[in-house]
Amino acid sequence: MKFAVIGGGKMAHAIVFGILNTKKLQPEEICVSDKYEAGLADFAEVGIAITTDNTVAAKDADVILVAVKPDIYPGVLKELASISG
Numbered sequence: 001m002k003f004a005v006i007g008g009g010k011m012a013h014a015i016v017f018g019i020l021n022t023k024k025l026q027p028e029e030i031c032v033s034d035k036y037e038a039g040l041a042d043f044a045e046v047g048i049a050i051t052t053d054n055t056v057a058a059k060d061a062d063v064i065l066v067a068v069k070p071d072i073y074p075g076v077l078k079e080l081a082s083i084s085g
Helices: 010-022 037-045 056-057 071-083
Strands: 004-005 030-033 050-051 064-067
Touching: 004 010, 004 056, 010 030, 010 037, 030 037, 030 056, 037 050, 050 056, 056 071, 064 071
Parallel strands: 004 030, 004 064, 030 050
Antiparallel strands: none
């Protein structure tokens, strides 16, 4: 399974590391995207793929979690619409 997370903030961090702790997914099954590279370091340290391009993270994902603040959400959805069938 490919699990994409759009947004690398506190909410995404808690969810992703919670999933890893349950061993339901392995780091290589996850990709996290955030426009700010500084927020991605913790994810990269455990082997999670990182990117600053939301469409790269979401492309071919089985599940996409949009973990961004409400004011950013509409823009992210427009961006992700460009990759849908």
